[in-house]
Amino acid sequence: MRNPYDVLGVPRTADAAAIKGAFRKLAKKLHPDANKDDPKSAKRFAEVNTAYEILGDEKKRKAFDRGEIDAEGKPRFHGFEGFGGHPGGFPGGGAGAGPGGAHFESFSFGPEGFRRAGGAGAGGPRGFGGFEDLLKDVFGGAAAGRRGGFAGGSHFEPEDLHPQPPGRDVEVAVTISLAEAAQGGTRRVHLPTGKEVEVKIPPGLADGQQIRLKGQGLPGPGAVGDALITVSIAPHPVFERDGANLRLDLPVTLYEAVLGGKVRVPTLDGAVELAIPPGTSSGRTFRLKGKGLPAKGGPGDLLASVRIVLPPEGDPELDDLMRHWRDARPYDPRRDLT
Structure with a gap:
């Protein structure tokens, strides 16, 4: 997705009126009803709508300018701030810690799970002693609790790293035109499962309403989840x-x-x-x-x-x-x- 400012052809200093005017001009030019023989115009029309959904909303525009969301309005991942307040580091100085008694510990994984090769003070407050707590934070307490925790010689089971919930739902966002909302229609939607399905849009669908596709979610041990299609109605250049x-x-x-x-x-x-x-x-x-x-x-x-x-x-x-x-x-x- 291109930069929304480039899509609408406005500078970053443009005010709300200029952004709205640019959107109306492009939306009227590229609207599918006026370009029925040009399949590319529908894609450009959708791109223009997405750009206006960001720049036409003051909060979203500020979030985009700050780099908090991308050109599709999705949150950006800024990485971890590190452990213990030190970017890229570990609690209490951890790996690469400076003077003051900091030390390293090594770990190995084998038939008995994770094992700590003790350095002096293994398990202490400095160094890498909080590894069990770190794993609990990352994988959840259940991963450690099923085997009695990581302390005391118990071991970490690899299969617990990615627990499969039974029948998880998936969510997809779809933007339709005002005419589609009024008259209904069909849309092909690509699901996170890798499937591509045809979704029936009923007439009179409201903005933000969801369509549930039974059994199109992620499979679990005893069931399959559903796909939830959240529908947004694109702004219209006239109505x-x-x-x-x-x-x-x-x-x-x-x-x-x-x-x-x-x-x-x-x-x-x-x-x-x-x-x-x-x-x-x-x-x-x-x-x-x-x-x-x-x-x-x-x-x-x-x-x-x-x-x-x-x-x-x-x-x-x-x-x-x-x-x-x-x-x-x-x-x-x-x-x-x-």
Whole structure:
């Protein structure tokens, strides 16, 4: 996975608005619905979504910048800090300890398990005397307890190093598009067991919901675990989820807002026509019934909020009209704010 800043094409100093703008531009360009004949675009779209999941979240972005998570959002392993507070060392000075009576002990492994070749003070607080406790920490107390511990001549059984729990579950994270969440579909998922399975995505799946695949986990002595597929829904370049409802900003021209007219509004099922009444102000919200996401109580709605957009280039005639209007028909839309 590439650096998320490189994926979105923004510098590390970019603010949240610049990151969101870059994501929306790329997501709209690479969305699978607009690139059905280009299989590479789906991979790039997923990469862009993953990058935005990190950089669009303030906490995750800071964690990535500090090197705490990688480009996929997974925690990085920074290594051990050493034993006894000395990086790379052992308790009380251990291997390579300096002056002050520190000593080395050697260990061998044979039919009788681990054996200590005693140096002076073997088992003492300095040197390598805490080896039994170290093994207990690493492998768990059960590994030592089954044989009465490591002290007193008891031995360490190699088969206890990797105990097999009965039927362990495995977890996999999958990101789907908003359209897949609404309409359902199938996804091929690679499991930690090495298997590749086809997962059915039911319509109306919520963000963070899990799908359980029985018997697709790790085997144990008497059972096989399950695979738990945690589903995340990727941000959409146009729609924002609000429970079962969807929201979008609907750009309209100045003359459409003043005079009214019919405009095309995108939905997950295709575009529909919406009648804008004359004198519509920016911010007015229209509800399109049943055009949201599937839900138990019935589908949600699409909430389209009007945003008046002026011409991209200046217009002298419009400027003259506005000056005349300002002087002849002044009004104060902010009178209720004072």
